[in-house]
Amino acid sequence: MSKTSQYSAASNGSSTEESESSRLELINLSKEFGQGSERVIAVDNINLSIHPGEFLTLLGPSGCGKTTTLRMIAGFERPSSGEILLDDQDMSKLTPDRRPMGMVFQSYALFPHMSVYENVAFGLKIKKLPAKQIEQEVGFVLATMSLQFLANRAPHQLSGGQQQRVALARAMVTRPKVLLFDEPLSNLDAKLRAQMRIEIRQLQQRLGITSIFVTHDQDEAMSISDRIVVMRNAQIEQVGAPAEIYLHPKGIFVADFVGRSNFLAVDKVHAKKKSGKVAIRVLGKDLEVEAHESALQASAPVLLIRPESIRVSKSKSEATTISGTDGRVLNVVFYGEHVEYSIETEKGNLVAVVSDPKYDEIVPIGQMAEFSFDQERAWLLPADA
Amino acid sequence: MGFLNLQNSHREEKLNVIDVTVPRVVKKLRNPMRSSSKVRLDRVTRFVLWFTLALLAMLIIFPLGNILVTASRESGREVFAALFSSSVTQQIVKNTILLGVTVGLLGTSIGFLFAYAQTRLEFRGKRILHIISLVPLISPPFAFATAIIILFGRSGIITRDLLGLSPILYGFPGLVIVLTTSFFPVAYMNILGMMRSLDPSLDEAASILGASKFRVFVKVTLPMLIPGIASSFLLLFVESIADLANPLVIGGDFTVLSSRAYIAINGDYDVAAGAAYSVVLLIPGLLVFLLQRYWAQRRNIVSVTGKPSGRISPVESKSAKIALLAVPFTVSFLIVLVYITVIVGGFVKVLGVNNTLTMEHYSYVFSGIGNEAIFKTTLLALIATPLAGIFGMILAWLIVRKIRRGRQAMDFLGMLGIAVPGTVLGIGYAVTFNHTTKLGNFGIVPQLAGGGAIFGGALAIIMVYTIRSSPAGQRSGIAALQQIDPAIDEAASSLGASGVVTFRKITLPLIRGALLTGLMFAFARSMTTLSPIIFITTPDTPIMTSRILSEVDGGRFGNAFAFSSILIVLVLIALGVINLFVKGRPTLSLTTPID
Ligand SMILES: Nc1ncnc2c1ncn2[C@@H]1O[C@H](COP(=O)(O)OP(=O)(O)O)[C@@H](O)[C@H]1O
Ligand SMILES: [Mg+2]
Numbered sequence: 001m002s003k004t005s006q007y008s009a010a011s012n013g014s015s016t017e018e019s020e021s022s023r024l025e026l027i028n029l030s031k032e033f034g035q036g037s038e039r040v041i042a043v044d045n046i047n048l049s050i051h052p053g054e055f056l057t058l059l060g061p062s063g064c065g066k067t068t069t070l071r072m073i074a075g076f077e078r079p080s081s082g083e084i085l086l087d088d089q090d091m092s093k094l095t096p097d098r099r100p101m102g103m104v105f106q107s108y109a110l111f112p113h114m115s116v117y118e119n120v121a122f123g124l125k126i127k128k129l130p131a132k133q134i135e136q137e138v139g140f141v142l143a144t145m146s147l148q149f150l151a152n153r154a155p156h157q158l159s160g161g162q163q164q165r166v167a168l169a170r171a172m173v174t175r176p177k178v179l180l181f182d183e184p185l186s187n188l189d190a191k192l193r194a195q196m197r198i199e200i201r202q203l204q205q206r207l208g209i210t211s212i213f214v215t216h217d218q219d220e221a222m223s224i225s226d227r228i229v230v231m232r233n234a235q236i237e238q239v240g241a242p243a244e245i246y247l248h249p250k251g252i253f254v255a256d257f258v259g260r261s262n263f264l265a266v267d268k269v270h271a272k273k274k275s276g277k278v279a280i281r282v283l284g285k286d287l288e289v290e291a292h293e294s295a296l297q298a299s300a301p302v303l304l305i306r307p308e309s310i311r312v313s314k315s316k317s318e319a320t321t322i323s324g325t326d327g328r329v330l331n332v333v334f335y336g337e338h339v340e341y342s343i344e345t346e347k348g349n350l351v352a353v354v355s356d357p358k359y360d361e362i363v364p365i366g367q368m369a370e371f372s373f374d375q376e377r378a379w380l381l382p383a384d385a
Numbered sequence: 386m387g388f389l390n391l392q393n394s395h396r397e398e399k400l401n402v403i404d405v406t407v408p409r410v411v412k413k414l415r416n417p418m419r420s421s422s423k424v425r426l427d428r429v430t431r432f433v434l435w436f437t438l439a440l441l442a443m444l445i446i447f448p449l450g451n452i453l454v455t456a457s458r459e460s461g462r463e464v465f466a467a468l469f470s471s472s473v474t475q476q477i478v479k480n481t482i483l484l485g486v487t488v489g490l491l492g493t494s495i496g497f498l499f500a501y502a503q504t505r506l507e508f509r510g511k512r513i514l515h516i517i518s519l520v521p522l523i524s525p526p527f528a529f530a531t532a533i534i535i536l537f538g539r540s541g542i543i544t545r546d547l548l549g550l551s552p553i554l555y556g557f558p559g560l561v562i563v564l565t566t567s568f569f570p571v572a573y574m575n576i577l578g579m580m581r582s583l584d585p586s587l588d589e590a591a592s593i594l595g596a597s598k599f600r601v602f603v604k605v606t607l608p609m610l611i612p613g614i615a616s617s618f619l620l621l622f623v624e625s626i627a628d629l630a631n632p633l634v635i636g637g638d639f640t641v642l643s644s645r646a647y648i649a650i651n652g653d654y655d656v657a658a659g660a661a662y663s664v665v666l667l668i669p670g671l672l673v674f675l676l677q678r679y680w681a682q683r684r685n686i687v688s689v690t691g692k693p694s695g696r697i698s699p700v701e702s703k704s705a706k707i708a709l710l711a712v713p714f715t716v717s718f719l720i721v722l723v724y725i726t727v728i729v730g731g732f733v734k735v736l737g738v739n740n741t742l743t744m745e746h747y748s749y750v751f752s753g754i755g756n757e758a759i760f761k762t763t764l765l766a767l768i769a770t771p772l773a774g775i776f777g778m779i780l781a782w783l784i785v786r787k788i789r790r791g792r793q794a795m796d797f798l799g800m801l802g803i804a805v806p807g808t809v810l811g812i813g814y815a816v817t818f819n820h821t822t823k824l825g826n827f828g829i830v831p832q833l834a835g836g837g838a839i840f841g842g843a844l845a846i847i848m849v850y851t852i853r854s855s856p857a858g859q860r861s862g863i864a865a866l867q868q869i870d871p872a873i874d875e876a877a878s879s880l881g882a883s884g885v886v887t888f889r890k891i892t893l894p895l896i897r898g899a900l901l902t903g904l905m906f907a908f909a910r911s912m913t914t915l916s917p918i919i920f921i922t923t924p925d926t927p928i929m930t931s932r933i934l935s936e937v938d939g940g941r942f943g944n945a946f947a948f949s950s951i952l953i954v955l956v957l958i959a960l961g962v963i964n965l966f967v968k969g970r971p972t973l974s975l976t977t978p979i980d
Contacts, residue, residue, distance in 0.1 A: 071695075074589070074593055075593075076589055076695065076696075076698065095592070095597075095598075096589065096592040096593045097592045097593070097594075097595045097596055097597050097598075098595075099593070101593060102593065102594075103589070103590065103593045105586045105589070105590060105695070106586075107584055107586050109584060109586040109587050109589065109590035109695075110590075111587060111590075111591070111605055111609075112587075112609060113608045113609055113611075122591065122594055122596075122604075123594035123595055126594055126595040126596045126600065127595055170590075170594070171594075174594060174595070180593075
């Protein structure tokens with residue numbers, strides 16, 4: 001299919017064109033920098049298959065190898081070993097300009113000596129498309145992104161959000177098979193960031209371009225991705241849909257990285273064959289909870305309870321000692337739509353977020369509180385790692 | 386084991402209720418555009434301001450004004466008329482422009498290749514190449530010209546003895562070679578700074594959009610370097626038309642404005658004509674200075690937003706590398722050769738003719754007037770450099786923090802000392818300070834320069850060194866102060882520090898590095914400058930560079946080489962000493978860009 005027809009298909013607003021989207025595979029991919037004592041393993045033997053049209057996010061703390069992975073895909077870094085296959089075609093011999101990919105940079109990397117229009121047209125001009133067609137396609141993309149009024153501006157005359165849009169338009173206009181994003185939203189303020197997330201996601205879905213998005217912001221990853229790859233120390237820790245990563249993390253690292261967590265040491269553990277659940281005893285109560293497959297083998301499994309799964313009420317039992325589900329409120333912060341507690345319990349401190357608070361049910365600092373949670377909302381996972 | 390409470394640290398701050406209002410106040414204070422310190426000047430500041438203006442008037446405005454007055458006398462007017470009627474005068478102007486343009490083009494190209502090699506190529510000896518390329522910036526005048534004559538002249542060691550050629554070096558070709566090798570480092574530093582500041586992800590963005598390495602360079606990198614390249618060309622143009630030492634030594638019959646002005650004054654004793662020629666020289670100098678500021682402002686556009694990221698992928702093709710490195714390595718080799726010639730030349734009878742070792746040049750140089758010149762030049766430069774530093778800093782402080790209206794004008798006046806060609810400055814000082822300045826019958830400024838001046842004319846020389854060096858202090862001061870958030874000053878004063886204490890304890894330590902580096906090169910410049918000095922030096926206060934000129938003039942190259950070697954050693958010692966004060970390696974940002 002020619003460029004033009006591909007393009008007009010998109011401009012007709014047709015839905016995701018699965019058939020045209022590309023599959024990207026990373027096979028045993030590794031990257032080392034430096035030698036001897038300065039050797040750094042930036043990416044350690046990762047395997048990943050990105051489905052056609054998928055929006056995949058690489059999430060992880062700074063230095064875990066996200067950028068390096070992305071730059072190997074783009075061709076800016078040469079892998080130390082491993083393969084990168086795009087629709088079964090090996091990319092590793094190709095320089096970046098030969099790879100059918102687009103990239104949005106953290107610094108936007110808009111050409112300062114070109115207008116918005118020229119920036120967006122750059123890739124098409126390089127491809128030597130007829131002038132008429134360039135004009136059409138650039139015009140369309142600018143219109144889609146509400147940038148047409150800025151066409152003649154220089155990049156430095158744009159706001160951060162506008163620059164971001166231009167960078168996106170420039171990457172998309174050439175209809176790349178893969179779109180790469182390296183923390184593109186980190187220079188925007190919170191509000192714009194949330195807005196751009198939605199915009200990027202919608203555009204990506206409409207065009208069906210296979211996309212890889214790098215971020216260290218778990219909210220961003222959750223809200224934008226089909227799947228999240230959590231990375232740690234140059235390796236892949238867990239791959240899964242946002243809900244899976246958040247609710248069923250494979251270990252403490254992932255659980256903690258993607259959200260706030262309470263981890264409870266459990267006293268007694270044994271599997272219930274029939275339900276697939278696990279019977280445990282914690283805080284003097286017997287519970288049946290869902291568990292990660294490796295939790296039972298672990299030497300000391302812990303129970304994950306997200307702060308928002310915990311309910312807090314004034315102590316009915318008039319208890320004065322901290323024990324079981326009775327605790328003392330160490331701190332209360334009122335945010336309007338929710339209240340955040342820090343509660344001292346028999347084994348340590350616990351964070352609870354109670355949403356939709358009722359005026360006279362807020363437990364003040366220093367008072368005893370009773371807390372509880374549904375066993376369906378708890379998740380047993382291995383503590384080691 | 387109890388509860389593990391591992392929360393993300395950045396989330397935790399939400400727990401802290403009390404803090405909410407504090408960041409807001411801080412934010413307001415941090416706004417760098419706010420300038421509460423510029424409300425009405427206090428008495429001390431007003432005094433400093435007037436004192437500074439008076440000094441500027443004395444050091445630069447008055448001498449420049451006097452040139453105009455002098456040039457408007459009859460023989461000066463004749464020079465101006467001759468610009469339009471006399472083919473001889475027109476030829477001089479043409480020569481000057483031809484020289485400026487040629488050196489500008491060649492020097493910028495070479496400087497560009499050096500900068501390209503530093504930023505885009507991986508090769509052995511990169512660091513050495515960088516250091517060698519900076520050497521000409523602190524070289525004494527004549528060192529190049531004389532060494533080149535000895536090596537490549539009609540009876541040159543290389544040209545005649547090795548190759549059997551006898552080229553005519555005197556005149557245009559010699560001047561171009563010497564001036565290009567002397568001045569290309571200015572372009573190099575200028576372009577290097579610019580190339581380093583380019584965001585590598587711009588290159589990456591272009592390449593992932595499908596542009597090959599070559600096209601990335603032509604379409605993205607090069608256009609962004611245009612301001613740097615253009616300003617380098619202009620700087621070299623001005624430097625080379627303003628130069629006096631080399632046209633005198635190697636210019637031959639190729640007369641340019643600066644050498645014509647010198648001849649008018651020292652040969653024809655026609656001060657008005659000399660002043661007139663120097664006015665003609667002044668115009669392009671000032672124009673370029675203003676243009677240069679314009680380019681510097683445009684330069685800011687290059688760095689748009691966000692963190693630069695990515696990295697430059699170096700050129701890997703072997704043949705391309707060899708082609709790109711050929712010129713830088715040849716030029717570096719030439720520089721090394723020149724230095725070897727200068728040093729060896731001081732220790733042999735007549736280099737290339739009679740190569741017996743001798744100490745006679747050094748014993749000549751270290752005796753009598755030579756000795757005195759070494760001592761006095763160093764002393765005067767040592768006095769002037771800190772003065773220039775303080776003066777430049779005060780100017781910077783006034784410009785950045787104190788005055789609101791007229792800061793552009795103030796900055797311009799402060800920079801005039803370097804914007805004005807040395808020849809022009811020297812003539813200005815000569816016509817101004819070679820006699821007592823009178824208001825009516827009342828002498829207000831005593832004779833500072835020339836025979837019979839107070840302190841043997843030393844004062845005028847210190848003044849010249851100071852006004853030529855203070856722009857370096859001013860530039861680094863402005864750059865540093867602009868980076869220091871006024872809130873830091875305010876934080877200090879809110880803790881009870883007075884204005885002076887704040888400056889001494891907070892501001893000064895913060896900018897010390899930049900200032901010392903700037904001054905280090907200002908000192909080197911003072912020690913090696915000739916063109917302004919030659920018009921005001923007296924036998925009472927001999928200056929090394931002008932001694933070197935007379936040795937070269939008399940054909941005593943050995944003495945000149947010995948002098949030059951000593952000058953080099955002195956400059957190196959000074960650099961080393963100042964280096965001790967600045968932690969770590971000296972930041973070699975010599976071309977404090979004029980912005
Ligand atoms: N060009 C390089 N040279 C040496 N080390 C590098 C280079 N690029 C990245 N690294 C190292 O590789 C590791 C992974 O870096 P990066 O991929 O940038 O992490 P992330 O994007 O996840 O923050 C880090 O330890 C980093 O210091
Ligand atoms: Mg990164």
